[in-house]
Amino acid sequence: MSSHDLIVIGGGVVGSSLAQALAGDFSRILLLDAHDGHSTDASSAALGALSAHLDEGEQVPLGEMLQLSLDLFRNWISGLSELSGVRIPLLSTGLIRAAVDETELSRLADEVLPVLRRRGVEAWLLDGEQVRRREPLVGPGVMGGLLTDQDLAVEPEKLMSALRLILNRNRRVELRTEAAAEVGSTRTGAFVVLEDGRRLQADKVVIAAGHRSAELLNLPQGALLPIKGQAVEYAPGVFGGKRLSVVCDTLIQNGGGIEAAIALPRPDGRVVAGVTFEENRGDTEPTGEGRAALLRSLSRVFPGVERLPVNRHWAGVRPASKDGVPVLGYADEHQRIYAATGHGGSGILLAPITARLAAKAVTESEPAADERRCLDLCRPDRFSSRLLERSPREG
Template structure:
């Protein structure tokens, strides 16, 4: 693989990042810290799509069910997230609110599988009895009967995380152009040399596509196997008092996430609705009902907000990270589906190592984009 490196002073941008969500901003930050001149182009508002809308659990749901490539990225990131949050706070003045709560899974029915998975990956995991569960989370209703306790799991407050990242990029001098949708690629003899936008042309030594749910549209016709589509998720947030709920709770593929200030998120739906971000009353009722079934006290808590976001759905949720198989100069970091927050730091570091031509911390072959079948 040809090594890319920062260009000489005055020669323009080293790299364009298409997409100003969490993945794009993390990638741009890693490159900027290595001395690259990076520019981000965002179709809307930076960090305002799935990066803002998600819950921020720093673990896959039922992680022992995840494909191994997801697990590798997640564990690498988990071990570094607290330090990253502290760095972002120092650079931006905004606290992303990394919050060590642990996660209680209340319905897995897979205790043995979970225990072996944790042992194989060097992670702490317990199979608590009902008395222990009640002590871990007194706000629970009926005893689950079959629980998994993951004490190392934390969560982070997505809106504050993306604001802190934006502040870090400002601190590092990374330009970020909002309301600048990319409309096409600048090509020369099979190489991508920049992009066309509604605001004009941008040229650079390489282009990284980190466009989330919109990546599939931009990759259409480029002869790469990239089944990335929008998958709508709706969530609600309750207003309660601090420490009303102590743990991230998971049951029936739905979760409850406590924040430090007492807000409690409940999510999430999985809906094939295209690019429609409309919220529905049916989903609101479902989310409230499931949340109250886990924590009865939420029945007396007001729902402060209800919103929807679009995840970048991909086969099995394994992201594409690496060079486009046919277009030189185009690199991908996209398709993270439900786990963009927890996989983000590792994904950004992996792509940066590949661009630098350095040894990678993780095997890149399992994330490498493949040519489309013809």
């Protein structure tokens, strides 16, 4: 039996950020990562758009938490760059939500813009020509759009490389490529059972295992679900030598359903674009059907994009919750097992505030008033009055 101060399950951006944030408070931290943080996880497979109000109108309650994290992001990235020696470019791109039909343009004007203004977010409604002046790569089929200028873009692979370097250099943190099969708690501590049957003891455990967290948390079925997303990358110069400078996103009504497309630049001129939303799919196999679907939507904003050579095509799995809000808080009666999951497609953006909130909880520090509102929103027991209850195995 092995004993640690803290075990973090999950080596993606949330788990790694939390381990890094707590390395000064605990002498023995174990980070368990089933896949060694490679491209199959949501963090490395993400696009990296940092848009705090992309879903305003649909997910209004989450807006404050997203904005709080965005406000932390520049200093957070700067600190990680300094500690790791890895340059992590942060692009000030802004965001254009492009409308390719009257229905979407009306939604942006009548539903989304008022919410943004109530929140004090600067936003401008543009006609088609104004959109194209702001981003010349946008095609003539775009009727207008909504512009916000505080949005950022980061390259997730560089962010994850920096975090992994920092953790590898810290003698208080141990990284293992192993999967957890069970977690549980008693009044005096917590335990983790690995897939090979070995049992690890800890004072506390944080579950940040992405969509795999559902296997470890005793939440009602369907409270957490995997959503597969596919994306593509274009090489520099593929758009006739022009560079994309603004993150462009669109929602398209399609036969009663909704398709989404988003494109964002990399510092070297590459363009990444996606994404599909394949609910209850936990595999990371890119498919021709998924690629065709995302290119079809993308071509409504960037005509001809479906005929351009694709540099890379990949898939990842987002850890989503039933109500679109993260699951953040203690999930057992003994307050030994802390859940930090369910971030959907906002895991990269929400990493700084999640690490701060979880670190305060684990170290029993008092959250600020705005942080308390975030924690109340994300309570695990909102899905059920029954907290996680497991009978500990005899060691």
